[in-house]
Amino acid sequence: MFKIGNIEIKNRVCVAPMAGITDLPYRIILKEMGTSLLTTELVSAKGIYYNNPNNKIIMATDKKESPVALQLFGADPIIMSLVANNVKDSYDIIDINMGCPVLKVVRNGEGAALLKNESLACRIVESIVRVIGDEKPVTCKIRIGYDNNHINAVKFSKALESAGAKAITIHGRTKTELYSGECHRDVIKDVKSSVKIPIIANGNIWNIYDAKSMLEETGADAIALGRAVKGNPWIVKECIEYIENDKIIDRPTKDEIKKMMYRHVDDEINFKGEMKAISELRHHLAWYTHGMENSTKFRLELNSADTKEKIYSLIDKL
Numbered sequence: 001m002f003k004i005g006n007i008e009i010k011n012r013v014c015v016a017p018m019a020g021i022t023d024l025p026y027r028i029i030l031k032e033m034g035t036s037l038l039t040t041e042l043v044s045a046k047g048i049y050y051n052n053p054n055n056k057i058i059m060a061t062d063k064k065e066s067p068v069a070l071q072l073f074g075a076d077p078i079i080m081s082l083v084a085n086n087v088k089d090s091y092d093i094i095d096i097n098m099g100c101p102v103l104k105v106v107r108n109g110e111g112a113a114l115l116k117n118e119s120l121a122c123r124i125v126e127s128i129v130r131v132i133g134d135e136k137p138v139t140c141k142i143r144i145g146y147d148n149n150h151i152n153a154v155k156f157s158k159a160l161e162s163a164g165a166k167a168i169t170i171h172g173r174t175k176t177e178l179y180s181g182e183c184h185r186d187v188i189k190d191v192k193s194s195v196k197i198p199i200i201a202n203g204n205i206w207n208i209y210d211a212k213s214m215l216e217e218t219g220a221d222a223i224a225l226g227r228a229v230k231g232n233p234w235i236v237k238e239c240i241e242y243i244e245n246d247k248i249i250d251r252p253t254k255d256e257i258k259k260m261m262y263r264h265v266d267d268e269i270n271f272k273g274e275m276k277a278i279s280e281l282r283h284h285l286a287w288y289t290h291g292m293e294n295s296t297k298f299r300l301e302l303n304s305a306d307t308k309e310k311i312y313s314l315i316d317k318l
């Protein structure tokens with residue numbers, strides 16, 4: 001157990017935010033698997049400020065998933081602090097995205113562009129902390145630097161800590177590395193030994209062994225699982241058991257996976273409505289069947305399944 005500000009984080013297995021994946025229904029599934037900290041998909045502070053109606057779904061939360069962080073992206077300290085103050089009551093933590101590499105985000109000086117603009121990154125944290133006080137901790141999610149010539153995570157993290165950040169999640173890659181190649185655990189380790197606030201290590205954790213070795217090699221307070229949770233929420237429970245008790249628990253059976261698929265379909269449809277849910281569910285359902293017999297046929301047929309009944313009957317046949 002550790003604390004982020006005044007929030008108790010009950011174990012060392014968090015889940016990283018992933019746009020298009022970790023929406024509310026899936027976060028609740030991940031919570032039931034035992035994760036100690038969840039974060040919403042990234043949402044534009046400006047979009048909230050100007051009442052973009054699409055944000056309603058991204059910002060949806062439920063007491064069941066607490067503690068949960070709202071992840072904001074933006075580059076305007078005033079807008080970000082106003083927005084954080086307006087919405088803070090619904091969340092436990094306000095997290096600032098400083099790692100998103102998407103062109104339209106970076107071009108606006110937001111997301112990973114902040115890695116190159118330490119003073120603005122700090123002003124964002126300071127102004128949010130000034131407005132919301134100690135009531136809700138402000139955290140940041142960063143990468144190790146912008147590119148190989150600018151690996152500045154240690155200096156950057158110290159500055160964020162001084163600005164008032166209460167924890168940092170660090171993805172061990174640069175912005176230009178995107179999501180491939182090695183995760184630079186050595187830099188995460190250097191960051192951990194340079195600051196006093198909790199550090200959550202992220203990047204390339206695919207199984208229980210990666211999870212434990214990430215903690216051992218970096219000294220981080222926790223890990224954040226990323227793409228490994230796609231179609232595999234059970235990995236959360238497996239990592240917790242392995243880290244805390246050295247125990248390797250059984251993988252889910254095919255029936256358990258199918259049960260989870262039906263449940264995920266129901267929850268997404270109840271949350272987003274059939275049409276929107278089904279187009280997004282296709283990815284999730286394909287991931288669940290990874291490595292299963294007949295999964296190629298299932299995925300092909302899934303493309304034309306446009307009602308809950310058709311999807312259910314495809315799952316039945318698996």
Ligand SMILES: Cc1cc2nc3c(=O)[nH]c(=O)nc-3n(C[C@H](O)[C@H](O)[C@H](O)COP(=O)(O)O)c2cc1C
Nearest residue numbers: 016017018019041042141171203204205225226227
């Ligand atoms: C599809 C996708 C969407 C993502 N969306 C977000 C996001 O909204 N906010 C964020 O901070 N990081 C986002 N990330 C980055 C992940 O949180 C994580 O840092 C990254 O995937 C590295 O971890 P991994 O190697 O374990 O997947 C996203 C990554 C992926 C693959």
